[in-house]
Amino acid sequence: MADPIPDQSGKLAIVTGANSGTGKEAARGLAGAGARVIMAVRTPAKGEDAKAEILTDHPGADIEVRSLDLADLTSVKDFTDSLIADDRPIDLLLNNAGVMMLPKRYETADGFEMQLGTNFFGPFALTLRLLPLLLKAEAPRVVTMSSGNQAPIDFDDLNWEKDYNANGAYGRSKLADLLFSRELARIAKARGWNLLSLGAHPGNASTSIFDNGKQYGDEPILAIRIAWRITPQHSAAAGAAPMLYAATRPDVVQAGYYGPRFNLVGKPAPAKVSKRGQDAQVAARLWAEAERLTGVSLPEA
Template sequence: MTGWTADRIPDQRGRVAVVTGANSGLGLITATELARRGARVVLAVRDTAAGEEAARRIGGDVEVRELDLARLDSVRAFAAKLAADHPAIDLLVNNAGAVLLGPRRTSADGFELQLATNVLGHFALTGLLLDNLAAARAARVVSLSSITHKTAHLDFDDLMFERGYRGSTAYGRSKLAATVFGVELDRRLRAAGSPVTSVLAHPGMTRTNLTPRAWEHLGRWGRVISWFGLLVTQPVERGALPQLRAATDPDVRGGQFFGPAGLGEMRGRVTEARLSREAADPAVGRRLWAAAEELTGVRYL
């Protein structure tokens, strides 16, 4: 299989990169490749013990910091300390995500947990670090989407999915919202004349530790589904390539969206992916942005 590979990542020495959810899966691979090319990598993780173990595996110039994206107080504390320690941040990879296909759960702030983790936490984090990103040369924010965004629809009258909850539908909505955020961020950065670039990526169907966890509520049948998933998914090393390209390719433009080139964008070499009509709609972007500002209390651009 040909195409863009991690060997094409340019020298990252002198750059500060923040990767959320970096202790496993896509985040671990992303952090590893960035550190291998010389970046100072901040592993933003909920479980610092797991983060320290990941840092030992990665080697290089790596630091571990606690961040729980489902708690706005944690996001604010993390951002304040990071901003003070790193006046210029070159890269923010909003990678961390929750896949919860069982009963509805809420965050400490009362938000549906998948929306809180996958969207609202990253929205707030990006805003709180925007000045530091703008202080760097050619900084980027990478937002993680999913092929599930293509069949999802945002219900602004029930963003927290309090009516007729289904975990898989809520996950798709959260990834659509994350995609809308990345696209709207690009629009607003351009309009403001900001030097920061917003880029998006999705991993297709990739084997990560989230997959079996998502189905564990089904017991034995969940394990069967997880094993079946091994047949149709690609290794995490390949799944991380779209976000690595979005993060490091010097020719990337703001608003570009990368994913696998194969059937249904499930696997294969890295190429430009297609946004759903709803994800690309500026009216949806404005509406989501206003809702996120109201819910998080973080206002920017």
């Protein structure tokens, strides 16, 4: 069992992919700790079902479902525009949503490879668009979900147009997430922002993420699915715990990275950052490329 979540009363939290898996458990934890939670989901009907389930556990919780498709930058803009119109400071942004190991190469609405687009470019644009509201909060935090599976960034074929590999594409998107969290931390420090940017990974959590391909009519890659099933696992709630630790604990540090204590399973603890994840030059180049490709840039200093 993870330690209790500190009181989050008065805080506004946004959790992407909150209708299932680690996202739903993170939303449940934050709502139970008193935060107002916006569940940002691609399918609002599924979000409403998850909301009803959470309200069964926490009848007084303040939860709202809003539509967000991270594979469509227009949807990201519409979502962020609605929050900017509300003009309420955002205390916590949990970049949790993701797709995994799609057997074939698919593209987002904007022409990105689907895993990189959903897992990295979408959250990148979302975070940068929400920075003005995050910086209005007293002690804002952005937590971006990475993974123990990380693959190199190939800037010559960033979107896998030459030779697609399902595992490599997922690993690249997750290394991009870790690099993004660390580069945002560096920028926050350089600009004197009171914003913590942190990374997390869920270990081997029992969720439905391997079924992502079914929405395109594909079956998950059998060998990968079998390997996942026979590897030590923990629950979706345990997988969400490192993300919640990063989002709420007072002892976290800027650019910190958190995961299960025993890597695949266990209570949340500081995690080792891979050598690739520490490459500041690649992080800066990836950030510049993401700004160019998404058309979304940092707000003026």
